[in-house]
Amino acid sequence: MPLSGNEATVWALLLPFAAAALGPVLTHRLKHNAAWILAVFPAFIFIHFLSYVPMVAAGQTFTVSYEWIPTFGITFSFYIDGLSTLFALLVSGIGTLVVLYAGGYLKGHTQQGIFFTYLLLFMGAMLGVVTADNMITLFVYWELTSITSFLLIGFDHLRTASRRSALQALVVTGAGGMALLAGFLLVYLASGTWQMSELLTNPDVLRSSSLYLPIFILICLGAFTKSAQFPFHFWLPNAMEAPTPVSAYLHSATMVKAGVYLLMRMQPVMGGTEIWMTVLPFFGGLTLVIGTYLGLRQTDLKLILAYTTVASLGLLVMLTGSSSPHAIQGAVLYLFAHSLFKGGLFMAAGTVDHEAGTRDIRKLGGLRHAMPITFSATVLAALSMAGLPPLFGFVAKEVLYDGLWHAHSGGIFWAFTGVVGNSMMFALAAIVAIKPFLGPKVETPKHAHEGPLMLYAGPVVLSVAGLIAGLFVASTGEWLVNPMTSAIAGHSVTKELHLIPAHINAALFLSLLTIALGSTLFYFSDQLRSFVDRTLKIIGWGPDKGFDQFINATVRLSAFVTRTVQTGDMVMYMRAAFIALIFTLYTPMIITGSWPSLSQFELVTLTEAGIIAVALVGLYAVLTAKNRVTAMVSLGISGFSVAVIYLLFGAPDLSFTQFMVETLSVVILALVMTRLNLQPSDSRSVASKLLDSSLATLTGLGFALTLMSVTQQPFDASLSEFFTAFSRTIAHGRNIVNVILVDFRGFDTIGEISVVMVTGLCVLALIRVRPVSSKNNEETTTQIKQEAKS
Amino acid sequence: MNTVIFRTVAPFLTALMTLFSIFVLLRGHNEPGGGFIGGLIAVSAFAIYGIAYGVAGVRRALHVHPMSIAASGLLLAVASVLPSLFLGQPTMTSQWLEFSLFGTHIALSTPMFFDIGVYLVVVGAITSIALSLEERESD
Amino acid sequence: METIFSLLVGAFFAASIYLMLSRKLVRVLMGVAILGNAVNLLIFTSGRLLREIPPIIPLGEYLPLETTANPLPQALVLTAIVISFSFFAFFLVLGYRAYQELGTDDMLEMRVAEPENEVEPPLGY
Structure with missing residues (x-):
């Protein structure tokens, strides 16, 4: 398998699913050390996507496509550009570290194997989301991330809170997914293509479409639910019920960014409109402020981080909504930086929880000596989150302030919103980095000490990556950030990035303001x-x-x-069914006014009139029968009269069959009735008799009228003529009915005798399957009977 | 119904009716008759035997479970579809083999075997139903 | 001719439905038996009626000498008779076993699947 090339990409995208299948097997053998082997898979994918970086930076894009449902133009296809490359790198890179981290975090857990499976399944789904080209492919992967997220949040399914959170996440993101599907269908109606890549070559087709508004609303619903935008933000903090590797991976670094990814992907074709540049910044800004505000209340490390994640997602949506290349570059930088520092912080918080036994900042303190490595990693990541130099977060904040300041309308307002949110974020970063580690040592539930390599590898790598990305920001910008910015902006963006601001500008001033405000907030936390x-x-x-x-x-x-519709009243069910039947029978005749004419009244012979009279008498006698014998005899009479009718109208086969069947029916009915001592008397009240008889009469008349209409239509005898003409000549049989049964329509007959066969088996099962005690009785009675006979 | 006369006549009646049912089955392709009717006649024959000698008597006389008869019938019906497949013709194309034996014209064909299958299914399944209902008459 | 038989078919349907709507097991069973006849007769009549000439080609001929009854509905009905009989038998045994297990032949008293006072579904997670 080559390391680069488009076919290899498809293999790389399927690789996590293969790894997922291996998860339980390897874990069974190697316990938690299976993580080392499983981490090789995402690492391999990471390297594979790394090989795309130079080509993508040079402005190339790639597509791979396989036919899936050609009838509807739906393909299984992938599109690689700057946007998908960076996302794929984050998903696979952080994925590698998270798999290792999960190995340490869930060490000794009996379900660790299945946890790896879910985690890797998610990874495969997420990679699919960010690389899918066809919108249906994207949707399928999108839903798969929701489902795997459900499984992961509910991993500890014995706790009610876990189950509730899992269901909540599934309902919210699943409902958003439905909206998204509807949105994609409208996109297809408006543009005539399922392919993102084709859509991007024709950027104005959606904006000029009359369907733009509904598409916008539906896509936003999908993105906002997935990316936890207000008022759908509540599921994300609740999702912290999941084990920490899940929080670090799904609910900060990757899955929740799928909504942002979608907005970024649609930006070139949908962005730039008035509604886009109003709605997205509004909800994004609101989410930013509300998220950080709610975060200030929390004392649980993970919850603090969760609310800042909500806020960061709001910031990203706000920036994407600004549609200016500056703001978009800010969004890309912030997204990249956020994935690094938030993933690291979550893992560090999990390590603290794992080693100290609590995540409550009021019960933690002075851990810097006990956990020096975790402490250093946390500080580095928190500095990036606070936006201090020389870290990557700093660059991100400078650029995004610049972008907000120069937003197309209301720049000061958006920049101010950003400052408010960011200063609270600053305070929260300080809380996370300082409270557990500095100050006097506090007794923790567990004796705290540094975690194993598996636990600190993740935070260290991610925070150091944040540092390196910041120090060498010019290269980061050239290779990763600008290609992605270009993909989102829809045109090439080649703005160079610098760690040290070239000149004093508004952004620098806003940064200083943020730091000042944030420190004050931390002081009064x-x-x-x-x-x-x-x-x-x-x-x-x-x-x-x-x-x-x-x-x-x-x-x-x-x-x-259920109570209203399914009352358990059998008679009511049947009445409802027959009322529906009456409607079906009469509606066509009423609407078209084609009632059968009674003028074609053809007289019948005396014999026929007689047999009709016998049948009617038989039916009437069945209805009024008071005892078994009368009922069965009259049932037999009505049946035999049908047999005679068949005989009179040239159907001897039917007639004989009807005679035999009618005899047997009456015999077995007699057997059952005698045995059970059942009487056919009617116990209904007069009122329900009246209702039932009118229902029955109406239905019967409906059938009669329909049949009259049918028989008054011209008759198409072509099939019958075919059978008649070829019965002797090609099927060598003179009884046409029999030839149809065993030759022309033999397959039907096979089906029919199978039905007879199955009925026989069912009857046997019904008779034979009984509680054990009565079965013994049966055996003894049979024995007694046999003895009596012999 | 366990009169001496009836119990004496019943075996002959059953044998006669079974023979008649086979006759009806075989003439079915050209005259009124066929697997369905033939099968039902045979079921009536067994029912008469059952009334005279009891269900256990019928089961003894049949040797095999009625559902096995039905199953082999279904197998035969499906098997008669196969020859056309081996000959590369559309499935269920009828195959005929005609020859004279001792001066009698005999025509063997897949539809005939198919009809025999139908006959056996009807005989087996419905006998089974009737027997299982009759069996519990005494309790 | 078909008009009169249409009315007869209607009468079969009406009788069958009236029986099926009554609460007694035995009446419902008889209703099912009549329903089978009603449907078969419906199919038979809709293929048009022709007196007395069965669809059989005389010996030595390759085509019928005169217009025969329509063979197609006959083939359909022939299997339908046997199937409706096996259905009837199955239904009979079902009713018989239900009566044995539940001890009632009244439809309204057979409430195992949908009990009279169903408990509220549990709320919460």
Whole structure:
């Protein structure tokens, strides 16, 4: 398998699924050390996508396509450009570290193997999302990430909170996925293509379409739910119920960015419009402020990080919505930086939890001596998150402030929103880095010490990567950031990046303001926390509680509907069925007004009139029969009269069969009725008898009228003529009915005798399968009977 | 119904009816008759035997379980589809083999075997149903 | 001619439905038996009626000498008779076993699958 090339990409994209299958097997053999082998798969994918970097930086794009459903133009296809390359590198690179981390974190867990499986399945799905070209392919992978996220959040399924969070994430992102599918279908209607790559070559087709608004709303719903934008933000903090590797990987570095990815992908074809540049920054900004504000209240390390993730996603949406190359470059830088530092911070927080036994910042302190490596990694990552030089986060913040400042309208307002959010983010970064590690040593539930290599490898690599990316920002910009920015902006962007700002500008000033505000907020963090708590108590109801109410209401509604529709009243079911049947029978005649004419009344012979009269008498007698014998005899009479009708109208085969069957029916009915001592008397009230008889009469009349209409139409006898003409000549049989059965339509007959066969088996099963005690009785009775006979 | 006369006549009646059912089956291709009717006649024959000698008597007389008869019938019907496949013709194309034996014209054909299959399925399945219902008459 | 038989078919349907709507097991069973006849007769009639001439080619001929009854509905009905019989038998045994296990022949009292007072579904996760 070559390391580069488009076919190799398809293999690389399937590789995680293969690794997922290996997960449980390897873990069974090697315990947690299986992680070393499993991490090779994502590392390999990482290297593979790395080989694309020079070509993509040179402006090349690649597509691979396989036919999937050619009838609908749906292919299984992939598109590699700057946007997908960076995303694929993040997914596979961080994935490698997370697999290792999971090896250490869940060491000794009985379900570790299946955890690896879910994690790698997710990786495969996420790689698919960011490289898919066909929108249906994208949708399938998109939903697969939702499903694997559900499995991972609910990994600890014995706890109610886990189950609730998992379901919540699935419902929210799944509903968004449905909206997204609808959006894609509209995109197809508007543009006539399923391929993202083709869409990008014709950038104005959507913007000029009358379907733009619905497409925009649906795509936004998909993106906002996935990327936890207000008011759908609540599922993401709840998803912290998942084990920490999941939080670090899915819920900060990769999956939640799928929504941002989608918006970035659509930016060239949908961005730049008034609504795009209003709605996205508005919701993004709102999410940024609300996310950080809610984060201030938290004392749980993971929850703090979760809320800052919500806020960061808001920032990314805001920047993407600005549609200016500057802001987009800021978004790309921030997205890249965020994945590095947030992934690292989550893993570090997990390590603290793993080694010290708690994640509550009030119960932690002075861990710097016990966990020096984790501490250093955390500080590096937190500096990047706070946006301090010389880290990558700093560059990102400079560029994004610059982009917001120069936004196409209301720049000052957006920049101000950014400063408010970022200063709170700064304070939270300080809390995460300082509270657990500095200050006097606090007794923790477990005796804290440095974790093993598997646990600190991830945070160290990611935070150092953040440092290197910052120091060599010019290269990072040239190879990774600018290609991605170009892909999002829809035209080539080659702005050079510098660690040290070339000149004093508004961005630098905003940065200083952020640092000043953030330090103040950190200083008053305890007071702030109680303040935020109080304000939230006043509001009380949030979308999170709303979700519970929604789910309960759904359950109650379905219970109500079930009780109303399925009352368990058999008679009601049948009445409903027959009323529906009456509608079906009469509606065509009423609508078209084609009632059968009664003028074609042809007289019948005396014999026929007689047999009709006998049949009617038989039917009437069945209806009014008070005892078994009358009922069965009259049932027989009505059946035999049908047999006579067949005989009179040239169907001797039918007639004989009907005679035999009618005899046997009456015999077995008699057997059952006698045995059970059942009487055919009618116990209905007069009112329901009246209702039932009118229903029955209406239905019967409906059938009669329909049949009259049918028989008054001209008759197409071509099939019958065919059978008649060829029965002797090619099938060598003179009984045409029999020839049809065994030759012309033999396959039908095979089906029919199979039905007879299956009925026989079912009857046998019904008779034979009984509780054990009565089976013994049966054997003894049979024995007694046999003895009596002999 | 366990009169001496009936119990004496029943075996002959059954044998006669079974023979008649086979006759009806075989003439089915050219005259009224065929697998379905033939099968039902045979079932009636067994039912008469059952009334006279009880279900256990019928089971003894049949030697095999009625559902096995039905199953072999279905097998025969499906097998009669196969020759056309081996000959490379569309599935279920009928094959005929005609020859004279001791001066009698005999025509063997796949539709005939197919019809015999139908006959056996009807005989087996419906006898099985009737027997399982009759069997519990005494409790 | 078909008009009169259409009315007869309607009568079969009406009788069968009236029986099936009553709550007693035995009446429902008889309703099913009649329904089979009703449907078969419906198919037979819709293929048009012709008196007394079965669709059989006389010995030595290659085509029928005169217009015969329509063979196609006959073939359909022939198998339908046998199938409706086996269905009837199955239904009979089902009803018989239900009566044995549940101890009632009243449809409204057979409430195992959908009990009278069903508990509320559990809320929560």
